[in-house]
Amino acid sequence: MSGRDRRETWVGRSIRRVEDFSLVTGRGRFTADLTAAHWVRFVRSPVAAGRIENIIAPQGATVITAADLAGVKPIRPMLHKFGYVPIDQPVLASDVVRFVGEPIAAVIAASEEEAEDLADGVEVVIADSMAVVRAEDALAAGAVLVHNGVPGNVIVEARHATPDFNAARKAAYRLISVEIRSRRQNAMPLEARGGHAAYDPGSGRIFFTCSTQTPHLMRTAIADLIGMPESELRVIAPDVGGGFGQKMSLPPEYVFLVWLARRLKNSVAWREDRRENLIAAFHSRDQKIRIEGGFDQAGKLVALAADVSANVGAYSCFPTTCAVEPLMALAELPGPYDIRAYSCVARGVLTHTCPMAPYRGVARPAITLALERLMDCAAAAFDLDPIEIRRRNLIDRFPYTSVTGLTFDEASYRETMEIAAAALDVAAFRVRQRQARAKGRFLGLGFATFSERTGYGTPAFAARGMEITLGWEKVELTMDPSGFVEARIGASPHGQGLRTTLAQIIADELGIEPAQIAIVHGDTDRTPYGFGTFASRSLVIAGGAALTAARKVRVKLIKLASHLLEAAPDDIVLEGGSAKVAGTDRELPIASLARAAYHQSHRFNGEIEPGIMEAAIYDPPGTFSNACHAAIVEVDIETGRVEIERFLVAEDAGRLINPMIVDGQIHGGVAQGIGNALLEEIIYDETGNILTTTLADYLPPTLREIP
Template sequence: MTEALPKSATASREAEELATRPKIVGASVKRTEDPRLLTGKGAYVDDRKVPGMLHVAFRRSDHSHALIKAIDCGAARDADGVVAVFTAEDMREVNAVFATSRMKNYYATPITGLAIGKVRYVGEPVVGVIAQSRYLAEDALELVDITYEPLPVVIDPEEAAKPSSALLHEEANTNVLCSREFKTGDAEAAIASAAVRVSGRFRFHRKTPTAMENRTYLAEYEPGRDELTLYTSSQVPGIIRDALSDAFDMPGSQLRVVAPDVGGGFGGKASLYPEEIFVAFAARRLGRAVKWTSDRMEDLAATSQGFDQIVNAELALDAEGNAIALRAEVIGDVGAYSIYPWTAVIEPVQVVSFLPGPYKIANYLGRVRGIATSKPPTGPYRGVGRPTSTFVTERLMDMAAQRLGMDPITLRLRNMIQPDEFPHRIGSGIIWDQCAFTECLNAACGKADYQELRARQAEARAAGRWFGIGVACYAELTGIGSRISVAPGMPINTGTETAKIAIDSTGAVTAAFGVTAMGQGLETTLAQVVAEHLGGRVEDIRVIQGDSAAVPNATGSYASRSAVLAGGAATLAAQEVKEKIIRAASHLLEAASEDLVVEDGKVSVVGTDRTLTFRQLARAVYLEMGRIPADKREELTSTKTYDPVFGTSATAAHLAVVEINPDTYEIKLERFVVAEDCGRLINPMIVDGQVHGGVAQGIGAALYEEVVYNDEGQNVTASLVDYVIPTATEVPLIDVVHIEAESVTTLNGFRGMGEGGTIGAPAAVANAVADAVAPLGIDILELPISPERLFRLIESSKNHKDSSHGHET
């Protein structure tokens, strides 16, 4: 298939076709990792036990912002089972790591294993206690005596941006770690003269990724060779290896970083952490294996957080509903440090970069500042900035539709970049390749039967019920290549991936990658791509991921890139190995290359029963000397690196249906429909799973999840009782329609899709809730929208009406 499905294609036919498609790429192959992962046979870092292994517990700051005046570790060192107690003083030989950037107006904060001189958020590691068990280490923690001198709390980003604020990093001379502006046309002038203007101060509250497996690090050290191996629950073992090489001045050949089975990441495991540096340091210093397993409290206190922005935005339209200008001022609360390697810039800059979304808006002005506060650093979290930008733009679209008296779908379709208008450069400079904006929106409305929903809404409203329908459309950049950096001006290469495929002397196929699986099924999808292009069987292909020693250069899995980049590299390497198979088989079977077919792990002469299995072929190549002339003998291996150069995009439309209890203000999601385009599907079942999971996280962002720091800088959502994530009972059935508009800019037409669910869902849910309460004259500008927030909005609007037009219910 080389073209997009016509949008008239019905969803059920599509689903049927996808499910029964015979090819390997495109088939809903059952996940080969599932028998292992679902029966408790996965091997996570914490499952790894090494003789003599020691355990770390961290004494973390209980101050938001304070100078460290003195640390007394004497009693802790004497405690039962304690082997060592380290402070920053002990780690002076370890270099600080900096997330540098070529960007102007940016300050890179030093990242160290333990706090030096001062603490900048509650939960920052200050002292590491190493003992024979975690229990003993925690007992000794209480004996560490730290004298702090409290400094002013820096917790509100708008206050922190003022010159009068106390500074978290004095050397930076400001708490504004970065600022940027994007400008196309003259937004100010266009807004001033516009027929219709809608605006708001939008607030997207801080979240934390809450992977099921907490971060866990185990460093093993071989003193004889000065070799360090770090087992880490990381999405980016390659990046960690390179960073540790800088921190310890060690060559990569003595440093191996391995991410074995990883239990979820969502971006929270995509950065370098102080605990990783510390564990590696301690193992090398002590000459023993050292493990740290985060508990949930530590995870909520010190894993990177995200989505913390204030956006003042205004959209201007002409009287016919054509958007003409968008202006936005973004304040990103980036926390206390600029995270490595992504920098503090990554999320707030994404917000301004993606605000114009799928719409033609001639004039755009986007300003952003990333402000340091006394909170854990923000980092990538599924969607990175785009959940916020989509929330803002899609709310503005609905507000405009309401003002104009237009249907929100009609307004969107009118303003969207049309299928014949690609490539299109939006006001922030992003170029959309071929995106299925109108196709996705039409498909979502078709699947949900939008007209019927509106009819139901009219009935419900007549009966006094609060019933709402919301949509959200967006595009994201995925599978980004070497010409675009994942984060602006970052000094690492995120634009390539390498695959190393080998058929060994037993005929077995091993495919090694630098990407990492965190549960998303990459082991299966990459095996499908290799099998397709090699002519092998999916179940025979052993996929190795997450090992820095497997390929010379790798980063990992983040930014919806693995299917595109690793899939591309797999394709190239598999094709080359297949060519070698054919050349060898041509000798062995005495047949012309064009008469050979490689399929199901065998090579055969077409139209005959002459066949060699991979095993037979490999024996002939490697062991049975003489069967192939020495000068024609080739190793059945290939290492290929793929660079999509610019990469591609991915698009979706989300539609949410909610009903709100008008007495208790409980919000119930009735239905959720996603029409998405991730290009050519590798495994439709896995794509569905990714969409479902992403939407569930987006629902969490819309209705439940919020990290709350009080005025003293204490995290008051420090357990999963108070940091509320949705469970199966809060997530409705999700219908997914696939629009397979293959990317023309990537190998195989793949587009990335790991993050999308989380990008569209918050906005769709917000719009549905706003639609449900629209008759009350209430706008939704803040997420999550909890029953409590709804109650307050309704009460204040009632009070407002009481004083003007009398009571309205």
């Protein structure tokens, strides 16, 4: 066995997550656990649109308004394509308000309770004006403009059409149209947002602890907006109670907290409550999609047209901009189906509602719903089984390049659908369905097959024309003299289990146990620059960087062992915590190699550098996973109640680092999907007043709804 050949022992095993013990025993450390000298409560707009005429503070209250923030720049995310119109979001509204919940002022007090009481006493005089709430109303001729510089309220619009689309549509045997709307939702992380900014008198730096998915991006953006050197700001993401995309984007509240701590030269804190989170944290989804499919006589989809309108709210989010939903919809709407003629227009529409940000899945729940509904309608029109219509249209040859330029190197669209159908015994279900219908009961069986782009690096983000091109990740590995490994990552996990899975990857390369590896993340002072954890990217990209760095360390360990054991490098095997000479009983503990690298470097005659430290950057083009979800439900047509009898997922996620963690992610995704489909909706009235401000109104799924 050569030095590069070894038996894998950790990748592919369902070992327990190292993250869980502290969390389930109450030993986790969250932003909200920190205390501060000053507490902040934000005064928020009670109306969707209007001009601020006066702010009247109660006697003795310390109130900060936009007038105090001279020199603080507005949040202005940029995109250099697709007709994107850049707009400003002030940290505190200065003249006009554009959605219910927009921060107007901040009250500072010695306790959180006092700050809340004083904030309730602040009177904001606003001359309210007409608001546009729905995207279709904002697009209507003569509609009120949310921002004067954005004509027609269209902040971004992308178009794509294959040259042969019109001819293919004209030649189609049958045209079938579908319209769907994905409801506006909140990502509902268990922990709401919050921040704690502390001034360090010794260095003059600000230590900002916050609940975020992107600590390095937060540091860059906040420092830029305030006008402070980035080196003077340290951002720490401790334990983070979920994010799902909501905590990827920059909240204006975070900018304010850092500015205030710097001004007061003291510590300040803010903890968002659930009402604030529902009205002012980033919303998601809210798309209207119209698609038309042209089918030939055999039921093959030969042309697809789509029109996508995404209600993006009042402002654009940093760093992705509000274009992320419509652009993702346009690029990925064809999904797993073999479509060669395609036309789509996708736009982002400004309204007087809470700004939108990415949420788990980004556009794909809506486009999958639209496309799968089209397939079901086509099955009915052609008198085909819904599974058969899909068989005739799913991509079955690879590699495959889609009409929007996405390359699927491999996939198992048909296979996962067939597995799901067999597991549910569709033929037996149809018999049971007919029997139930005869008794006045309505049973249904639905399938959804989809493709999910994951782990995409700079090429995908550069194609969007983003000012900050997200993508690569870096990992730094250090093995100390005892053989213990520290891996520092720029990605910032918040529930994904990266401390466990990355350790498994590194352990296999180095022939040690995961317990001998510590993954350091979430601290801009201790980790290399990275973009964070979002978009199903971290295990692919940070994992790729960890693997590459570990292989560099492996090469060095083999060199050390080759010298000390007087054996050829190809004969060295790293396993079980030792370096062994294949075919002999000669071996040295890896800890001995590490100690020699640090303490006995003279033995290597300058051929091997002292110490064991390596780093790697990984920037892949991206890859795709796929799955088929199937559900059997019963609907009470009198009350509308939906009872989920069975839910099944056939998933092809490629090579599984830790199957137990993958299963957990799938279970969580299904739970969120059920909530998205049946329960959760942010509702505004026609004036822009938000009606779902508590969990009595906004209904996330509970154990009672999850099968």
